[in-house]
Amino acid sequence: MVTVHDVARSAGVSISTVSRALAAPEKVASATRERVRRAAAELGYRPNRAAAVLRAGRSGAYGLVVPDLANPYFAAVAKGAQERAREHGAGLFIVDTDEDPDLEAEAIRALAPQTDGVVLCSPRAADRALGALDGRPVVLVNHDVAGVPAVEADHRGGMQRALEHLRALGHHRVAYVGGPERSWSDRRRRAGLVEASARYDDVEVVELGAFRPRVEGGQAAADLVVASGATAVVTFNDLVAVGLVDRLRARGLDVPHDLSVVGCDDSYVASLVTPPLTTLRVDLRRLGRHAVDRLVASASGGRSTGAETPVPDAPPLDVELVVRSSTAPPVRHSSGGTL
Amino acid sequence: MVTVHDVARSAGVSISTVSRALAAPEKVASATRERVRRAAAELGYRPNRAAAVLRAGRSGAYGLVVPDLANPYFAAVAKGAQERAREHGAGLFIVDTDEDPDLEAEAIRALAPQTDGVVLCSPRAADRALGALDGRPVVLVNHDVAGVPAVEADHRGGMQRALEHLRALGHHRVAYVGGPERSWSDRRRRAGLVEASARYDDVEVVELGAFRPRVEGGQAAADLVVASGATAVVTFNDLVAVGLVDRLRARGLDVPHDLSVVGCDDSYVASLVTPPLTTLRVDLRRLGRHAVDRLVASASGGRSTGAETPVPDAPPLDVELVVRSSTAPPVRHSSGGTL
DNA sequence: CGAGTGGGTGACAACGTTTGCATCATACGG
DNA sequence: CCGTATGATGCAAACGTTGTCACCCACTCG
Numbered sequence: 001m002v003t004v005h006d007v008a009r010s011a012g013v014s015i016s017t018v019s020r021a022l023a024a025p026e027k028v029a030s031a032t033r034e035r036v037r038r039a040a041a042e043l044g045y046r047p048n049r050a051a052a053v054l055r056a057g058r059s060g061a062y063g064l065v066v067p068d069l070a071n072p073y074f075a076a077v078a079k080g081a082q083e084r085a086r087e088h089g090a091g092l093f094i095v096d097t098d099e100d101p102d103l104e105a106e107a108i109r110a111l112a113p114q115t116d117g118v119v120l121c122s123p124r125a126a127d128r129a130l131g132a133l134d135g136r137p138v139v140l141v142n143h144d145v146a147g148v149p150a151v152e153a154d155h156r157g158g159m160q161r162a163l164e165h166l167r168a169l170g171h172h173r174v175a176y177v178g179g180p181e182r183s184w185s186d187r188r189r190r191a192g193l194v195e196a197s198a199r200y201d202d203v204e205v206v207e208l209g210a211f212r213p214r215v216e217g218g219q220a221a222a223d224l225v226v227a228s229g230a231t232a233v234v235t236f237n238d239l240v241a242v243g244l245v246d247r248l249r250a251r252g253l254d255v256p257h258d259l260s261v262v263g264c265d266d267s268y269v270a271s272l273v274t275p276p277l278t279t280l281r282v283d284l285r286r287l288g289r290h291a292v293d294r295l296v297a298s299a300s301g302g303r304s305t306g307a308e309t310p311v312p313d314a315p316p317l318d319v320e321l322v323v324r325s326s327t328a329p330p331v332r333h334s335s336g337g338t339l
Numbered sequence: 340m341v342t343v344h345d346v347a348r349s350a351g352v353s354i355s356t357v358s359r360a361l362a363a364p365e366k367v368a369s370a371t372r373e374r375v376r377r378a379a380a381e382l383g384y385r386p387n388r389a390a391a392v393l394r395a396g397r398s399g400a401y402g403l404v405v406p407d408l409a410n411p412y413f414a415a416v417a418k419g420a421q422e423r424a425r426e427h428g429a430g431l432f433i434v435d436t437d438e439d440p441d442l443e444a445e446a447i448r449a450l451a452p453q454t455d456g457v458v459l460c461s462p463r464a465a466d467r468a469l470g471a472l473d474g475r476p477v478v479l480v481n482h483d484v485a486g487v488p489a490v491e492a493d494h495r496g497g498m499q500r501a502l503e504h505l506r507a508l509g510h511h512r513v514a515y516v517g518g519p520e521r522s523w524s525d526r527r528r529r530a531g532l533v534e535a536s537a538r539y540d541d542v543e544v545v546e547l548g549a550f551r552p553r554v555e556g557g558q559a560a561a562d563l564v565v566a567s568g569a570t571a572v573v574t575f576n577d578l579v580a581v582g583l584v585d586r587l588r589a590r591g592l593d594v595p596h597d598l599s600v601v602g603c604d605d606s607y608v609a610s611l612v613t614p615p616l617t618t619l620r621v622d623l624r625r626l627g628r629h630a631v632d633r634l635v636a637s638a639s640g641g642r643s644t645g646a647e648t649p650v651p652d653a654p655p656l657d658v659e660l661v662v663r664s665s666t667a668p669p670v671r672h673s674s675g676g677t678l
Numbered sequence: 679c680g681a682g683t684g685g686g687t688g689a690c691a692a693c694g695t696t697t698g699c700a701t702c703a704t705a706c707g708g
Numbered sequence: 709c710c711g712t713a714t715g716a717t718g719c720a721a722a723c724g725t726t727g728t729c730a731c732c733c734a735c736t737c738g
Contacts, residue, residue: 003694014718019696029716049453050398051694053389054723061432069421070624075414082408082435086446091453093400094433096421107425114388114430215611242611272554272581274613285409342724353688358726368686390724393693683736691728701718708711 002045011039022047053114061091062295063111063118064288065104065129069096072267073237073284077121077141080288088296090116101125108132117295119288122185137299139291143184149298151291151314155185158280158319159192162234162262165278165321167203169329171232171260174205177221177244179236181210186236189264193234206230211240218243222251231259231330238263238270241277245326256328266322276324287317341384350378361386392453400430401634402450402457403627404443404468408435411606412576412623416460416480419627427635429455440464447471456634458627461524476638478630482523488637490630490653494524497619497658498531501573501601504617504660506542508668510571510599513544516560516583518575520549525575528603532573545569550579557582561590570598570669577602577609580616584665595667605661615663626656 004015011018013032021028021036028036039045053059064081066074078094085092093111097104101124109132111118117137123129126143140150166174176193179186190207197205206228211217218240225233225244235241241263245255255261255275263270266281294314343354350357352371360367360375367375378384392398403420405413417433424431432450436443440463448471450457456476462468465482479489505513515532518525529546536544545567550556557579564572564583574580580602584594594600594614602609605620633653 001694004696005694015695016697016719017717020717023696027716032716046448046452048393048694050389050392051723052696054387054393054725055694055696057696057723059389069408069418070411070415072409072411072414075411076409078433079408079435082433083437086434091432091449093430094417094421095425096418098422109385110430113385269608269611272608273611340724343726344724354725355688355690355727356686359687362726366686371686387724390693391726393695394724394726396693396726679738681736681738684734686731686733688731689729691726693725694723696722698721699719702716704713704715706711706713708709 001048002043003048004045006043007036007040007045010043011036058116058299059114060089061085061093061115062292062299063093063095063108063115064121065095065097065107065111065118065123066121067097067099067104067124069094072269073265074121076284077288077291080285081119081292082288083285084289084292088292090296092292097124099124101128104129105132112136117299119291119295121288121291122183124182137295139295139298141287141291149294151287151294152188152316153282153287154316154319155188156192156195157316158264158282158321159189159234160196161319161321162280163193163196163200163203165323165327166232166234166260166262167200169232169260169327171230171330172203173228173230173232174203175225175228175230175233176205176207177218177225177233177235177240178208178210179213179217179240183213183236186210189234189236211236213237214239215243215246218245219247222247225259226251226253232262232327233259234262235264237265238267238277238279241279241326242269242273245273245275245277256326257331260327260330262327270322271324275326278321278323278325278327281320281322283317290314290317340387341382342387343384345382346375346379346384349382350375397455397638398453399428400424400432400454401631401638402432402434402447402454403460404434404436404446404450404457404462405460406436406438406443406463408433411608412604413460415623416627416630419624420458420631421627422624423628423631427631429635431631436463438463440467443468444471451475456638458630458634460627460630461522463521476634478634478637480626480630488633490626490633491527491655492621492626493655493658494527495531495534496655497603497621497660498528498573499535500658500660501619502532502535502539502542504662504666505571505573505599505601506539508571508599508666510569510669511542512567512569512571513542514564514567514569514572515544515546516557516564516572516574516579517547517549518552518556518579522552522575525549528573528575550575552576553578554582554585557584558586561586564598565590565592571601571666572598573601574603576604577606577616577618580618580665581608581612584612584614584616595665596670599666599669601666609661610663614665617663617666618661620659620661622656629653629656 004018008015008018021033082092095107105128112133119139121141197203211221222244241261263277263279266279270277270279343357347354347357360372421431434446444467447468451472458478460480536542550560561583580600602616602618605618609616609618
């Protein structure tokens with residue numbers, strides 16, 4: 001193993017100079033710096049992370065906690081976060097909690113001491129989670145706790161756009177098929193849609209209860225949607241939309257003619273199913289990148305100044321409407337007058 | 340921060356005893372062990388990983404290199420690997436190389452010194468990659484290099500099952516729509532199908548060239564498949580199958596009546612599209628778990644014995660055929676006699 | 679009853695880095 | 709030409725853990 005000592009000997013300087021030349025280049029004369037750099041490159045020196053961590057207290061690695069890596073939503077966030085961490089020269093420990101709050105708390109407890117900060121994505125037990133971190137830098141994704149930096153998508157704006165789209169098509173009664181009861185995202189989306197509808201007096205929103213955020217959830221919701229008399233529906237995510245479409249078809253109803261469907265997330269199933277789904281797209285990769293950026297900012301900022309450096313809250317990420325074939329004007333057939 | 344010293348003082352023993360009581364319980368008297376354990380728990384002692392790594396040389400973390408986390412295939416493998424690593428009490432650094440061979444080599448170079456071993460999943464540059472690791476434990480997934488432990492799925496058996504299924508339905512001419520040219524998986528699947536067909540003298544396989552392993556690839560392949568005169572087709576993966584079905588439909592052909600389609604992977608799109616795809620399922624999560632198990636085995640085995648402990652090659656994971664609605668007997672319409 | 683044995687424990691060195699402090703040389707102002 | 713300020717460098721002490729070695733005691737066997 002090549003150590004600072006080897007580099008120092010080869011460059012004819014002391015180990016302190018080597019360390020400084022690599023970590024704090026401005027503190028060393030440029031000639032020396034170059035000599036050290038060359039020697040390091042030549043010997044293939046790679047600083048021992050463990051030693052640096054031990055001495056300096058910071059680890060050069062961050063943590064990311066997600067409920068389910070197999071869910072393309074979180075996979076995309078993880079990809080973005082990983083990418084950005086790499087660009088910052090840091091590693092990323094990814095932990096999949098399998099949606100288990102206990103596992104989540106445990107993961108954080110294990111992660112906290114060996115990382116410089118943790119990104120919590122859609123935490124299932126934010127309260128306990130935050131307790132386990134005692135003051136270590138943390139960034140929340142899809143969650144909100146007073147005083148804790150967070151990164152989020154502009155759900156409100158997205159829902160606004162979805163509703164405008166449906167209204168422009170001529171829909172006046174729109175159902176919302178919600179996700180899990182305790183989901184923060186669900187609350188935001190639901191509220192966004194209701195809020196958007198309040199702006200118009202010719203559109204009303206029917207809120208439908210909690211459903212599993214999967215295909216089965218959509219299947220379970222379909223009959224309620226039909227019974228609600230809505231001509232259009234916005235779902236918690238794309239999978240729910242897929243299940244909804246599936247069940248509607250089984251009942252002989254046609255999407256979009258009998259019912260317009262808007263999904264959420266634009267996960268890649270949205271474009272694959274029949275009909276391709278109109279959906280709300282969030283740049284998840286970017287969400288992950290942002291989260292890491294904020295973490296880096298609060299981690300280094302907090303350290304260098306000593307005092308609390310309140311990293312300014314970033315503006316929420318744009319949510320855009322992707323129009324495909326699952327939305328259309330409502331047909332005014334026999335049931336047209338029932339509303 | 341609570342250190343061994345604090346625990347030692349509290350338990351009235353020396354730091355060595357504390358270290359042993361926690362790491363090598365059998366080497367310490369049970370009464371002392373209990374006392375130490377209790378003191379540690381009471382103080383909330385958490386060993387400093389960095390210090391342990393620095394001193395002991397092993398890091399308690401593994402690395403996983405995947406080409407694309409957003410691909411559900413790799414996401415599933417990553418999930419399994421992460422899960423198993425956690426069960427082993429280790430962390431997992433996941434690096435997404437974005438299919439870039441350079442990034443892959445760099446990732447490994449960065450990962451190698453700070454982990455106890457690395458899992459390379461579908462490496463894009465296995466040769467360079469392995470060079471970068473100089474002798475550190477490594478396990479390959481979906482790849483094969485002489486002398487390097489690997490974990491793989493039983494592609495041969497899977498293809499055998501797919502072909503038997505199609506033959507039983509009455510197909511005699513089966514096309515294979517291949518994936519990327521340099522893909523190891525593609526070579527295995529292709530060879531598996533050809534090999535299976537060789538067992539029967541009433542079935543022949545038409546191999547079709549390299550296609551992108553995505554929806555577009557399938558769309559591009561569709562016309563060639565039709566022209567080939569095959570009545571059934573097996574694709575490199577599910578996405579290709581989806582693209583294929585899409586283009587066939589656009590041409591007014593029906594799946595499964597005009598052409599039976601078998602996908603690969605049973606990624607979750609397979610059951611969502613219309614018609615739901617018959618496909619070959621691999622338990623990817625298990626694949627990831629196995630990879631980590633083998634890594635742990637070769638990492639600890641190699642260390643404890645000193646000599647090379649050739650971890651026995653694990654049997655390939657079962658690949659099972661999931662029959663849905665994209666396969667059916669060929670119809671003997673006008674073109675029935677052409678073959 | 680003494681020597682040998684071995685389990686249990688403590689003292690201490692090392693792991694490779696960062697960093698506060700001391701040192702040295704150089705340049706500048708008086 | 710000397711004193712001081714300043715910038716560049718070296719020395720050495722940590723960081724918290726593991727593991728080697730030596731030690732002590734109790735027990736056993738001759």
